[in-house]
Amino acid sequence: GIQVEQSPPDLILQEGANSTLRCNFSDSVNNLQWFHQNPWGQLINLFYIPSGTKQNGRLSATTVATERYSLLYISSSQTTDSGVYFCAAHQSGGSYIPTFGRGTSLIVHP
Amino acid sequence: DVKVTQSSRYLVKRTGEKVFLECVQDMDHENMFWYRQDPGLGLRLIYFSYDVKMKEKGDIPEGYSVSREKKERFSLILESASTNQTSMYLCASSYGANTEAFFGQGTRLTVV
Numbered sequence: 333g334i335q336v337e338q339s340p341p342d343l344i345l346q347e348g349a350n351s352t353l354r355c356n357f358s359d360s361v362n363n364l365q366w367f368h369q370n371p372w373g374q375l376i377n378l379f380y381i382p383s384g385t386k387q388n389g390r391l392s393a394t395t396v397a398t399e400r401y402s403l404l405y406i407s408s409s410q411t412t413d414s415g416v417y418f419c420a421a422h423q424s425g426g427s428y429i430p431t432f433g434r435g436t437s438l439i440v441h442p
Numbered sequence: 443d444v445k446v447t448q449s450s451r452y453l454v455k456r457t458g459e460k461v462f463l464e465c466v467q468d469m470d471h472e473n474m475f476w477y478r479q480d481p482g483l484g485l486r487l488i489y490f491s492y493d494v495k496m497k498e499k500g501d502i503p504e505g506y507s508v509s510r511e512k513k514e515r516f517s518l519i520l521e522s523a524s525t526n527q528t529s530m531y532l533c534a535s536s537y538g539a540n541t542e543a544f545f546g547q548g549t550r551l552t553v554v
Binding site: 362363365367372373374375376377380382418420422427428429430432433434435 | 451473475477479482483484485487490492500530532534536538539540541542543544545546547548550
């Protein structure tokens with residue numbers, strides 16, 4: 333099955349800094365999602381982005397499907413951005429099951 | 443908005459007990475999933491269901507079973523809870539193949 337790798341595994345920032353999180357996948361995909369896991373454990377949907385670029389406030393995401401990676405950009409980070417960020421991909425061919433990376437743990441200090 | 447609701451946020455059970463974790467979605471989704479999350483191991487798929495009464499094993503089904511009698515409800519059953527099943531359990535649903543998945547709030551289960 334498809335392998336999904338995220339980098340970096342851990343990231344520590346000062347409030348106001350920008351950051352880029354990366355998600356590499358080993359095969360072609362039909363679906364790529366980014367999630368933020370809040371301190372209470374719930375995974376919150378950030379982006380559904382099989383290809384192209386999307387923006388939502390201070391967050392944006394780009395997926396380059398032909399090169400098998402996706403990037404999540406966080407600008408002007410805030411302490412509330414802290415948590416774990418996951419990407420998940422559906423392998424091409426009609427997969428029902430999203431495969432998750434191990435996540436990037438982000439801590440934003442005031 | 444899609445809503446996926448797990449029956450408990452925190453649960454403490456004793457070794458050997460039969461444990462039921464319930465998950466309900468309100469968007470008529472075909473697919474439902476149970477994952478467990480442990481530090482350093484990410485999210486691992488336990489079981490998923492692509493239709494009522496249909497189920498398939500995920501990566502770590504040992505010690506678990508599932509039930510999907512109605513489309514909106516997917517239950518995870520620990521037949522005889524053990525301490526190594528202490529974990530965060532996450533339920534998700536999606537409409538079909540390659541579609542966006544949505545998660546419940548998670549259940550932190552402690553087996554003592």
